[in-house]
Amino acid sequence: MESKPSEISSSKMFGGYNKRYKHFSPTLGCSMTFYIYFPPSPSPSHKFPVLYWLSGLSCTDENFIAKSGAQRAASTEGIVLIAPDTSPRGLNVEGEADSWDFGVGAGFFLNATQEKWKNWRMYDYVVKELPKLLSENFPQLETSKASIFGHSMGGHGALTIYLKNLDKYKSVSAFSPVANPINCPWGQKAFTNYLGPSKADWEEYDATSLVSKVRDVSATILIDQGDGDKFLHDQLLPNKFEEACRSANVPVLLRLQPGYDHSYFFIATFIDDHIHHHARALKL
Template identity: 80%
Template sequence: MEKPEEISSSKMFGGYNRRYKHFSPTLGCFMNFSIYFPPSTSSQRIPVLYWLSGLTCTDENFITKSGAQRAASQEGVALVAPDTSPRGINVEGEADSWDFGVGAGFYLNATQEKWKNWRMYDYVVKELPKLLNDSFEQIDTSKASIFGHSMGGHGALTIYLRNLDKYKASSAFAPIVNPMNCPWGQKAFSNYLGEDKLDWEVYDATCLITKFNKFAIPILIDQGEDDKFLKEQLLPHKFEEACKQLDAPLVLRLQPGYDHSYYFIATFIDDHIHHHAHALKSS
């Protein structure tokens, strides 16, 4: 596996935002990802916190808009932000709508031949950690945690619940927690996975929580009460009900007046960084 090529670097809070490009065998195309490296000594190994972004985003949105670097610098945690889908595949219809195709990988492995390159689950869970481990000796991929926003919140929760041995904790901002029962999820799943809903369940956090193995650190979710997608697409009450039935640890915070934007994320991002840093340092 070739080392990724650095394409930009900017100092921030004593550390560095760095952006990289590499060829992904999993996705069959070149991909970009961003890392915030906190200040550290040459002998220090840094735990990693993966951020998964939402619909239409790239690897840059979180790095430029969230303000997460201040707390990450203080806590000594590396932030890794991959892109949200394959790019440059040029599949017919991939850019026909903003909620499917390019920028909308939904962090799953597509089973339909047309969308065979859309394997963001394997990219995030398998390829990217191996690439980081092989390329950056200061990053300790054995100490990892995962969070995200909207579609990325869906990805963070489902990936965590399916890989409790790989991640110390999970959190999300306005996640799509029950995609089987919302228009965004139904559109994505039917196209990527086909019509068999049994194949959908492994990418639905509300379904997965019913099969969960015990985890000690609560899942943290922040949800803006003025989010225009709250009632039709996000459905946090469905996930909350499922967690209560199984006594699964969840902290769901409904935030009055906040919407779906990065203004909302930036307001509460420090809480999430501290949540994950505690989990990473206590492991």
Template identity: 80%
Template sequence: MATATEKPSETSSAKMFGGYNKRYKHWSPTLGCSMAFSVYFPPSSSHKFPVLYWLSGLTCTDENFIIKSGAQRAASAEGVALVAPDTSPRGLNVEGEADSWDFGVGAGFYLNAKEGKWKNWQMYDYVVKELPKVLSENFEQLDTSRASISGHSMGGHGALTIYLKNLDKYKSASAFAPIANPTNCPWGLKAFSNYLGNNKSDWEEYDATCLIGKYNKITAPILIDQGEDDKFLQEQLLPHKFEEACKSVGAPLVLRMQPGYDHSYYFIATFIDDHIKHHAEVLKSP
């Protein structure tokens, strides 16, 4: 069995826009299983690259963003490395882990589960603590002290909540179609009740709309893009609830409603350059 300090093993590599998409596997003590993550390294530079973490949505792996988003063009030009972790533990064979697409495998919700059956679902600690340590110890070309975070849907929820709770670790945040108020939507109710139990105060610790009032000392505006033709908009995503919460505490938010766009990676690919540039400005500022 691998140890916490063992170097991740490279499983694939492909050149793109002068840099390289690389995929790695490593043993995660936090999750108790082998995990994969993908990194896009921009073309070689005399300077270390700042890091933009991307958290993907329900059913996704670390590869969806790397393959579908086209983010590498802007990341190459801006000199920002992209890091995409997987969305949940895998291979643990917990009863019921694959019974539905919106819970269990591929649906970690970037929280630390409290219910015993799901004790390995510690994606918050994996993203916030373990993965940055793995990167800083094994990739000298990355400057993990300069980091920002973004994501889509469930991953947008993860990006917003992780950012708000760790303003000392991330310089900016953005999201595409985030689950912005999970304590009030079916996806969130299902995930939180099963992972966290019935204590609603535990749920609120993973709800950006609830957190913004607690952690509102934000300097860089949060950028959110939301497709107006997204079939999940009204029932699951609730970005306007987050917008209202931001306004109530004076937190800087740019919420862009995009006419005609849906929930897919076609939507993400259309606006991803804006997000890369949004983060690059902050990451590269003195």
């Protein structure tokens, strides 16, 4: 099957283009879509740094591109935005669509170890397959200069991927991340099914657990969290992550934003801060 990406849509925005692509993913065993926002280019030979966005539960590659308004600041800063999907699709695994917080749209950016869910390898897709695919097919991208951010389940993905790959990403940020999944219902459900019963395996995908094992995090980790978010106290637990960062001497800025909820209205309000945060790290 053809794994080279083919363009399926293109729309101009802030001088650049939102382009959607489809390709066959050997990692996941199915066709996948992703979006790239290309800012306007100053010259044909110019190479752009890249910023990956990981979306939340039940999302696709489209939510962020349509709702965040991130393209305005990305255009100004000269940064390419990459928005992959959140899980494999079309595999028709029994039970994959039974609930919105597990299976389709809920890959949790890990590599599943349980046989039934063996195609759920979003960690390898985001960390290995996608960057290679981009560098081989888009010469205008400088994939060695990359940062990562995300929302909710995708915020969990961004934090864990960054902490496990400090050599690959210049910076990380998150909106309302699932910051301590081994201690919340969403995480416990996903990890039990994808990874089995071993808590040691779970900790490999828990940002609060991982942060105690890392050394030399140079860029401050930026987290925005709405204090009106209905998931804050039982699912997200950013204070647990902040405590772990303090203990490990990892620089973190957790901003509790009064009155904001879990939605893209919240993300759109503070997205420019995040783009500028990553631009500083990517241009060093």
